[in-house]
Structures are given as C-alpha cells and as structure tokens.
Amino acid sequence: MNADEWLRAFAAELNRRRVRADAARHVVAEAAAHLRDGGGDPWAVFGRPQDYAAAIVETIGTSPAARPGPVRLDARGITKRYGRRTVLRDASLAVRAGQIAAVIGANGCGKSTFLRVCAGLVSPDAGDVTVSGRVGYCPQQGGTADFLLPDEHFVLIGAGRGVARGLARRAGRAAARHLGWEADGDVLARNLSGGTRQKLNLTMSTLSEPDVLLLDEPYQGFDQGTYVNFWDQLARLRDEGRAIVVVTHLLNQLDRVDLVLDLTPATQGGRA
Numbered sequence: 001m002n003a004d005e006w007l008r009a010f011a012a013e014l015n016r017r018r019v020r021a022d023a024a025r026h027v028v029a030e031a032a033a034h035l036r037d038g039g040g041d042p043w044a045v046f047g048r049p050q051d052y053a054a055a056i057v058e059t060i061g062t063s064p065a066a067r068p069g070p071v072r073l074d075a076r077g078i079t080k081r082y083g084r085r086t087v088l089r090d091a092s093l094a095v096r097a098g099q100i101a102a103v104i105g106a107n108g109c110g111k112s113t114f115l116r117v118c119a120g121l122v123s124p125d126a127g128d129v130t131v132s133g134r135v136g137y138c139p140q141q142g143g144t145a146d147f148l149l150p151d152e153h154f155v156l157i158g159a160g161r162g163v164a165r166g167l168a169r170r171a172g173r174a175a176a177r178h179l180g181w182e183a184d185g186d187v188l189a190r191n192l193s194g195g196t197r198q199k200l201n202l203t204m205s206t207l208s209e210p211d212v213l214l215l216d217e218p219y220q221g222f223d224q225g226t227y228v229n230f231w232d233q234l235a236r237l238r239d240e241g242r243a244i245v246v247v248t249h250l251l252n253q254l255d256r257v258d259l260v261l262d263l264t265p266a267t268q269g270g271r272a
C-alpha cells in the first residue's frame with residue numbers, strides 16, 4: 001500500500017466512522033502534507049489507517065455526522081418492461097436522510113431506468129416510489145441548455161424557487177467551486193468541455209437544495225481532482241441530511257456509501 005492508497009483507506013475509514021466531511025478533509029490533508037514533507041512509509045509514520053482514524057476521532061473529539069434520519073426515498077418492488085423485455089424485476093431501495101446509496105450492476109441491467117423511475121420520469125409496470133421532500137436529478141447526459149451560460153442556468157433554477165438572480169448566481173458559483181470549477185465564465189454550455197458540462201449538470205441538481213438527490217454516473221469526464229472533490233461533496237451533502245442515490249460502475253468507492261443495490265440479475269452473479 002503506497003501513500004496514496006493509505007490516504008484513501010484513511011479517508012474511507014473516517015467516512016465510515018461518520019466524521020463530518022469538512023473535518024475529515026482537513027485531517028487527511030494534514031496527513032498528506034506530513035507524508036509529503038517528511039517522507040517515509042505511512043504505515044511506519046501513522047500505523048494502520050483504521051487505527052489512526054480511530055485515534056483521530058478520539059483525540060480531536062470530532063463530532064460525528066448526524067445519524068441517518070427518516071426514510072426519504074422508498075422504492076418498492078419496482079418492475080419495468082420495455083416491450084417483452086423485463087429490465088427491472090422487483091427492485092427495492094429505501095434511503096434515509098443522511099445516507100448515500102449506490103446502484104451498481106452490469107451494463108444494461110436497468111440502473112438508469114431505476115433512477116428515472118425514482119425521479120418520477122418513467123412509470124413502473126409494478127411497484128411504488130414514495131418520496132418525502134424535494135428531488136434533484138442529475139442525468140447521465142443532457143440536462144444543460146446549449147445556448148445558455150452557466151450563470152443563466154443557475155438563474156433559471158433559482159427562478160423556479162423564487163430566488164433573486166444575483167443570489168441564484170452566487171449560489172451556483174459557490175456550488176461549482178466545490179467541484180474545483182469557477183463558473184463565472186462567458187462560455188455557452190455547448191462549448192464547455194464534456195467534463196465541465198457534467199459539472200454544470202451536477203451543480204444544477206444540487207442547487208434546489210433537494211432532500212433526495214439522484215445522480216446517474218455524474219462524474220463522467222471528471223479529472224482526478226474533481227473526482228475526489230465529487231466524493232467529498234457527496235459526503236458533505238449527506239452530512240447535511242440529504243438522501244443520495246448514485247449510479248456507479250466504480251466499485252472501489254463503495255466504502256464511501258452506506259447502502260448498495262446491485263441490479264445485476266442473479267443469473268449473472270448479482271447480489272440482489
């Protein structure tokens with residue numbers, strides 16, 4: 001395990017112990033700086049990442065993130081057919097305020113369809129979805145308007161909630177900054193790079209302060225730094241009490257989530 005892997009394991013353990021995202025980010029950055037400046041093997045310097053995380057939690061008395069609250073999204077027995085093909089069969093997921101759920105599975109097993117059913121965009125053939133509160137949805141593609149500036153997207157989202165233009169712009173830019181993006185430029189959405197357009201998409205889905213946030217592989221095209229910011233931001237949103245569902249193919253991040261729904265059919269080795 002090299003220094004990066006050690007730091008990742010350390011961050012994951014802090015997350016598992018529900019240390020607040022901002023505090024976790026701070027101690028991980030400190031450990032990284034210590035390793036960078038002093039060199040050396042992290043195992044020799046800090047010991048096991050799990051033990052060091054436990055010591056940190058005890059020593060600094062970090063207040064843990066709030067425990068999960070009431071169920072915000074309850075999808076039960078969802079079945080969906082397209083023509084003769086059954087894409088989803090009896091899929092269920094309940095997510096509480098303050099939880100992150102990952103939806104995983106092979107290509108074409110119905111992850112996006114499940115999310116669209118949860119968002120109310122597709123009707124299931126059987127089953128029910130109950131949502132308590134406001135929903136934010138970040139589709140895998142699309143979602144932005146080609147001929148608008150990022151700021152104009154933020155103003156539009158704000159207008160839907162009666163938020164003044166200046167305030168909406170500031171809120172949008174602040175949310176974008178969490179992804180390491182300065183969104184004050186004058187580039188139309190259609191001319192943004194693919195990764196930046198996806199940052200705009202993701203930023204918009206969080207702007208309405210949703211109680212339930214549905215994210216369909218929102219990090220496609222993100223560079224490594226943005227990707228790290230993305231998972232930190234998810235942890236922060238979770239700590240604020242949001243119920244989050246993220247479709248992902250990246251199983252190495254599953255230690256950062258609270259629940260996993262595997263939609264791979266059992267005949268193909270799925271866990272569901």
Ligand SMILES: Nc1ncnc2c1ncn2[C@@H]1O[C@H](COP(=O)(O)OP(=O)(O)OP(=O)(O)O)[C@@H](O)[C@H]1O
Pocket residue numbers: 082087105106107108109110111112113114
């Ligand atoms: N509107 C539609 N009409 C007909 N078939 C559809 C429709 N939407 C999705 N499908 C089919 O349903 C299946 C599941 O699609 P879905 O996009 O939900 O899978 P996924 O697990 O998200 O895939 P991926 O991992 O590739 O993103 C696919 O075979 C797809 O072609």
